[in-house]
Amino acid sequence: AAAQLPEEDCMKLNPSFVGIALSSLLAIDLWASKRLGVCAGEGSAWGSARPLMKVIEVSGHGIPWVLGTFYGLWHTDSSAAREVLLNLLFALLLDLVMVSVVKGLVKRPRPTHNKMDMFVTISVDKYSFPSGHATRAALVCRFVLRHLVLAVPLRVLVVLWALIVSISRVMLGRHNMTDVLFGLLLGYALYGVVEHCWLSPATAPALFALW
Numbered sequence: 001a002a003a004q005l006p007e008e009d010c011m012k013l014n015p016s017f018v019g020i021a022l023s024s025l026l027a028i029d030l031w032a033s034k035r036l037g038v039c040a041g042e043g044s045a046w047g048s049a050r051p052l053m054k055v056i057e058v059s060g061h062g063i064p065w066v067l068g069t070f071y072g073l074w075h076t077d078s079s080a081a082r083e084v085l086l087n088l089l090f091a092l093l094l095d096l097v098m099v100s101v102v103k104g105l106v107k108r109p110r111p112t113h114n115k116m117d118m119f120v121t122i123s124v125d126k127y128s129f130p131s132g133h134a135t136r137a138a139l140v141c142r143f144v145l146r147h148l149v150l151a152v153p154l155r156v157l158v159v160l161w162a163l164i165v166s167i168s169r170v171m172l173g174r175h176n177m178t179d180v181l182f183g184l185l186l187g188y189a190l191y192g193v194v195e196h197c198w199l200s201p202a203t204a205p206a207l208f209a210l211w
Contacts, residue, residue, distance in 0.1 A: 026178075033111060033176040040113045040173030053168045058119050060133040060165035065140065066092050083200060084147050086207065088140075091194045095132070095139050098190060099183075103127040114173040131175045134183030135190065137162035142191040 038046040039053045058064065069089045076082055100122075108129035110116070118125065125132075141162035145155055166184060169175040175183075201208045 029176050029178045030111075033170055034113055034173075036170045036177070037111065037113050037173035039168075039171045040111075041115060044173075046171070050172070053172050054119070056165055056168045057133065057172065057174075059161070060137050061119055062092060062096050062132065062136060063120055065136065066096075079201075082208070087147075087194060087199050088143060090197075090199055091139055091143055091190065092136070094193065095136050095187065095190055098186065099130060099132040099135055100124045102130055102186070103132075108179070111173050111176055118174065128175050129179045129182065130186055131166070131169050131179045131183035133169050134166045134175075134180045135187035137165040138184045138187030139190050139194075140187075142188065143194070146191075146195075 038044050039050045041047060042050060044050070066089070069085055069092060073082060073085045073089070076085065103124040104127070106129045107127050110126065110128045116126075141158055144150070144158050150158070166180050169180050170177055199207060
């Protein structure tokens with residue numbers, strides 16, 4: 001009788017179920033993302049909405065948020081507001097660093113149907129995974145809902161803004177769906193880091209002395 005192969009050798013002869021599943025999911029992700037890129041160009045199905053999508057893109061960009069936070073720090077006389085704004089600045093910088101590191105490690109190219117006409121980019125922005133806009137949207141959304149006193153309609157608008165910014169990344173062809181989904185998860189998790197490392201006059205007196 002033929003000798004039976006060891007179990008580990010038998011496993012090597014068979015295709016990896018996990019590998020097949022991941023390849024299938026990736027194919028679905030690329031296909032669906034391309035179908036949903038309805039504003040990727042002027043000639044796309046919803047090409048006329050592209051200018052509006054680009055305005056939404058700017059609303060989730062890091063530079064306006066960082067500059068706006070600096071402006072608030074410069075002009076506020078409230079110690080409570082200063083504490084919140086310093087931690088928002090910390091959150092935004094942490095987000096920029098983490099997204100840049102992950103993009104540099106993964107190096108997933110942008111979708112082929114993307115037009116590289118984005119608002120202010122750096123070297124790692126040629127990569128797609130994860131979506132920095134999605135991480136920022138999730139992070140800012142959680143931060144604002146936790147630390148700003150807002151009426152219910154405004155809280156709903158903040159959540160809608162985060163969702164619209166995230167969806168617009170796929171519609172513009174900037175990202176695949178998995179880039180956006182992972183970005184949302186990363187941003188959600190980064191908020192937890194910010195809360196854990198919350199900066200206050202007691203924990204960072206030198207920093208608060210600068211303001």
